[in-house]
Amino acid sequence: MSAAIGPASARRSLTTMKSKSIMTTLTVKVKQIQQQALDIKSFLLVGPEGGALPAFTPGSHIDVHVGAGLVRQYSLCNGPGERDGYLIAVKREPESRGGSRGMHALQEGDAIAISAPRNNFALDPSARRHVLLGGGIGITPLLSMAQHLQAGNASFELHYFSRSAAHTAFHSLLSGPELKDRVTLNHGFDPDALRAYLQRLLGQRADGAHLYFCGPQAFMELIASCAAPSWPPDSVHLEYFAADPAALAGPQQEFRIRLAKSGATYAIPAGVPITEVLAAHGCAIETSCEQGVCGTCLTGVLDGVPDHRDVYLTDAEKSAGNKILPCVSRAKTALLVLDL
Numbered sequence: 001m002s003a004a005i006g007p008a009s010a011r012r013s014l015t016t017m018k019s020k021s022i023m024t025t026l027t028v029k030v031k032q033i034q035q036q037a038l039d040i041k042s043f044l045l046v047g048p049e050g051g052a053l054p055a056f057t058p059g060s061h062i063d064v065h066v067g068a069g070l071v072r073q074y075s076l077c078n079g080p081g082e083r084d085g086y087l088i089a090v091k092r093e094p095e096s097r098g099g100s101r102g103m104h105a106l107q108e109g110d111a112i113a114i115s116a117p118r119n120n121f122a123l124d125p126s127a128r129r130h131v132l133l134g135g136g137i138g139i140t141p142l143l144s145m146a147q148h149l150q151a152g153n154a155s156f157e158l159h160y161f162s163r164s165a166a167h168t169a170f171h172s173l174l175s176g177p178e179l180k181d182r183v184t185l186n187h188g189f190d191p192d193a194l195r196a197y198l199q200r201l202l203g204q205r206a207d208g209a210h211l212y213f214c215g216p217q218a219f220m221e222l223i224a225s226c227a228a229p230s231w232p233p234d235s236v237h238l239e240y241f242a243a244d245p246a247a248l249a250g251p252q253q254e255f256r257i258r259l260a261k262s263g264a265t266y267a268i269p270a271g272v273p274i275t276e277v278l279a280a281h282g283c284a285i286e287t288s289c290e291q292g293v294c295g296t297c298l299t300g301v302l303d304g305v306p307d308h309r310d311v312y313l314t315d316a317e318k319s320a321g322n323k324i325l326p327c328v329s330r331a332k333t334a335l336l337v338l339d340l
């Protein structure tokens, strides 16, 4: 859910939770796997004894422990009140580092560990209209939002962009009787056609409207640029589902970190994450995605200038310089003092 796009300004949601994540894991069973589109499978996860799973709000995601040391975040696609099973969808990525490959290897009946839901991409309760834009597998949190908004009789529209009908996940649900009047399915747009569409759609903002979007990096960047003239930052909400390869590949120099509480100072060699050095010295920070996407490892910075490589903090938060995602980010100064 990726570089420094220019949500220069966008914030993630009123209910953004940037606290340490809940470590509790639940073991669930894969009850049903369905092919939702080319390369996209959905997984219905239920408690081993049945019964209600922890409550969630639209836009929530869960951590899925795909394999040893491999944790990935997937948005819940569920409608309101659907606590008897979490529905997630995963696209098989050709460049998978194990996450989507591991998910697509699952069989019905397999057990898998997950976290309770967390929400970094919540609907804004003050919005008078909601405009939802999903690209590719980025439809998943928006599908949950759409079903909740529909059930609440809220004012909304959903625009879904995919390569073709065969690449359109949850096609039957999105084109079914409950949602079809609010959903526009778009296939095969080239970048110019997409820009023109977005400029038409976002050129004017209805009073009280809020914008939510999720999808591939180029898609997100384009939406952010089309929205910037008319949509104030606090009306724009977004979620990345992947790291920013360009930021991660940025220059790597050695620097030092100091832990404020103990005064311990450690060298962070080029190419080695802060979290890895800290763990080696017995000061493990909780992590999840290890890609700068989920916010789990968020840590305070008391001195020095972070070199942000994540897609979690907004541009304003990055400029403030008092927080860092140490699983990927580094330092622009020789020393960084962390609030640890």
Ligand code: FES
Pocket (backbone or CB within 6 Å): 286, 287, 288, 289, 290, 291, 292, 293, 294, 295, 296, 297, 298, 310, 312, 325, 326, 327, 328
């Ligand atoms: S562990 Fe996910 S942002 Fe650091």
